[in-house]
Amino acid sequence: MVKIGVIGGGQLARMMIPAAINLGIDLAVFAEAEGSSASLAVTHVGDYRDLGELQKFAASVDTLTFDHEHVPTGHLVSLRDQGIRVYPPPEALSLTHDKIVMRGALQKIGAPQPRWSVTSSEHDRESALVEVGGFPCIAKLPVGGYDGKGVRVVSDWSDFGDWLDLGPVLLEEKVDFVRELAQLVARRPGGELKSWPVVETRQRDGVCSEVIAPAPGLSPSGATRSQRIAADIAEGVGVVGVLAVELFETRDGSILVNELAMRPHNSGHIFTELSRTSQFEQHLRAVADLPLGDTTFISDSGVMANIFGEVNVARASQTLADFPQVKIHSYQKPARPGRKAGHLSVVGDDPHELLGVVIQARAILDSAGYDGGHE
Ligand SMILES: Nc1ncnc2c1ncn2[C@@H]1O[C@H](COP(=O)(O)OP(=O)(O)O)[C@@H](O)[C@H]1O
Ligand SMILES: [Mg+2]
Secondary structure, three states: OOEEEEEOOOHHHHHHHHHHHHHOOEEEEEEOOOOOOOHHHEEEEOOOOOHHHHHHHHOOOOEEEEOOOOOOHHHHHHHHHOOOEEOOOHHHHHHHHOHHHHHHHHHHHOOOOOOEEEEOOOOOHHHHHHHOOOOOEEEEOOOOOEOOEOEEEEOOHHHHOOHHHHOOEEEEEOOOEEEEEEEEEEEOOOOOEEEOOOEEEEEEOOEEEEEEEOOOOOOHHHHHHHHHHHHHHHHHHOOOEEEEEEEEEEOOOOEEEEEEEOOOOHHHOOHHHHEOOOHHHHHHHHHOOOOOOOOOEOOOEEEEEEEEOOEOHHHHHHHHHHOOOOEEEEOOOOOOOOOEEEEEEEEEOOHHHHHHHHHHHHHHHEOOOOOOOOO
């Protein structure tokens, strides 16, 4: 039996479990703490920054993959040098560690992206600002940001606050986008690649809140370009597994790359119900070097809504009764304000109707109150 080890015990690892069961893959999870979301498959609890612990875990599996991208690249290179398969490869994964490195790699590949520059001191900041078209622009901490933390709209140097003291900051033109999209693809080690149709993602305070699939009203050319961009990146950096490319659609119809994730992604959760192959199954197939599954949609559309705050089981039963067409995914995570605790999915014909249904269902379910529970 193929044995795949997942570093990280979050909801992405959790949702790989049913896919692994169906494929007959033995899944082992390296979690940071007891009681993690993926605890059903946890075989090791420890610190992923400790090479010795990673080695011990890796010795028990055939292939390593990830629920998050925080493992130091040097550790992954050492593990690979010891003969362990690491997918995605450390060099590819390292692009997601640093948004400046990522922008540089995208430029080499020729992927369309916002104008960007790097500023590291008071001396170079004016020229960096000119390169992105002046204020207002977007400033990003290159390392450690997620869910909009580490991203600021800046209209004045004083908006930087302490950031310049922390080291280089990525500046980007503030894209006047009409909406955000995400294109997911999966790639096998030999290059076989499969794409899902591009989806629309809606953010609230920098955090993904709903996903509509496929992106309603997107031109066929926009859809084709999105797939091409993601395929070129997957090929160009040698991704193995799922690659999620966050995109901006601009007023003039351009598609620009925002950022990358090399693992299953929040924007692909809807594929569990909507596609013949979920992103979790596809990720496992890719990293186990098995033929990729069919990504065709089995319904016209689908909508996913994240749940913030606690998934309250008592209210969940009411949601299940009122909305039998809605699927609930609980991550079994302790509640913390603004934290994703689960998601809801529904598939059908009319995306606007589906969005209404899923938002109503969420309003009943989300005990912390969607508005109140959001940081
Ligand atoms: N260059 C940009 N122009 C306009 N909005 C942006 C830009 N970059 C990021 N954003 C907004 O900020 C959100 C978070 O930025 P992102 O780089 O994806 O950070 P995170 O790693 O926190 O997801 C994006 O989803 C988008 O809404
Ligand atoms: Mg993002």
